[in-house]
Amino acid sequence: MMEVVIAPAEELARLAADAVEELLRAKPTAALGLATGSSPLAVYDELARRHAEEGLSFAQAQGFMLDEYVGLPAEHPQRYRNVISAEIADRVAWPADQVHGPDGLAEDLPAACAAFEQAIADAGGVDLQLLGIGTDGHIGFNEPGSSLASRTRIKSLTDQTRQDNARFFDDDVDQVPPHCLTQGLGTISDARHLVLLATGRHKAEAVHQLVEGPVSALWPASVMQLHPHATVLLDEGAASRLQLADYYRQAYASKPSWQGL
Numbered sequence: 001m002m003e004v005v006i007a008p009a010e011e012l013a014r015l016a017a018d019a020v021e022e023l024l025r026a027k028p029t030a031a032l033g034l035a036t037g038s039s040p041l042a043v044y045d046e047l048a049r050r051h052a053e054e055g056l057s058f059a060q061a062q063g064f065m066l067d068e069y070v071g072l073p074a075e076h077p078q079r080y081r082n083v084i085s086a087e088i089a090d091r092v093a094w095p096a097d098q099v100h101g102p103d104g105l106a107e108d109l110p111a112a113c114a115a116f117e118q119a120i121a122d123a124g125g126v127d128l129q130l131l132g133i134g135t136d137g138h139i140g141f142n143e144p145g146s147s148l149a150s151r152t153r154i155k156s157l158t159d160q161t162r163q164d165n166a167r168f169f170d171d172d173v174d175q176v177p178p179h180c181l182t183q184g185l186g187t188i189s190d191a192r193h194l195v196l197l198a199t200g201r202h203k204a205e206a207v208h209q210l211v212e213g214p215v216s217a218l219w220p221a222s223v224m225q226l227h228p229h230a231t232v233l234l235d236e237g238a239a240s241r242l243q244l245a246d247y248y249r250q251a252y253a254s255k256p257s258w259q260g261l
């Protein structure tokens with residue numbers, strides 16, 4: 001089932017944080033899937049606040065990153081492991097050995113991908129996966145053309161994605177690595193709950209294809225239509241091309257208050 005929620009960005013971040021908090025309070029050892037990019041930042045801010053002010057604990061939780069660049073030096077601030085440490089893990093005192101990612105510096109990259117898949121399996125699978133979406137419809141770094149059944153592997157980034165991410169690399173597209181490791185669409189789909197956040201009109205076409213397009217490798221996020229529990233959190237801009245927006249609003253407005261995401 002896919003649920004679409006259209007609300008102001010602050011409310012979306014609170015809703016996603018509520019889902020994480022509810023999970024952690026019920027299952028302190030839960031496995032959380034962590035996304036990079038701008039989209040989840042407000043969620044991480046809210047989780048950090050709840051950790052500091054309300055005692056929300058990540059001490060027993062496991063974290064699994066979605067993706068990583070290949071070859072960025074260990075200390076590079078844009079290495080996703082460092083981004084995740086700075087944006088969430090360090091702020092909530094999450095023990096570093098409980099936050100896992102595919103190793104973009106490994107000599108043997110396929111072996112690193114397999115080890116990461118094994119770590120997810122050993123943790124019993126991901127309970128809740130946070131996601132953003134690229135303007136070309138990627139989730140993780142599963143670019144258009146990705147197999148809907150793919151597992152963690154090496155991918156080449158599209159020019160579009162490298163241009164989109166150049167803002168994190170001094171606006172210099174040549175500094176954006178051409179390759180990455182990413183959870184596959186099959187890996188992501190195995191998570192028990194998918195929570196995707198998208199804000200801004202530049203995401204509107206990708207969001208329309210995700211929610212209302214045909215399920216197709218051309219718009220990789222559309223694989224979420226096959227998921228039994230997917231939540232899509234959108235602001236007005238990101239929702240601006242949805243054909244059934246009024247229906248989604250009505251369904252959410254009439255939702256029983258006891259029902260979470």
Ligand SMILES: N[C@@H]1[C@@H](O)[C@H](O)[C@@H](COP(=O)(O)O)O[C@@H]1O
Nearest residue numbers: 036037038039132133134140141
């Ligand atoms: N690899 C990441 C994705 O995991 C992210 O969801 C997406 C959107 O990024 P943003 O949230 O900054 O728009 O692109 C990045 O390249």
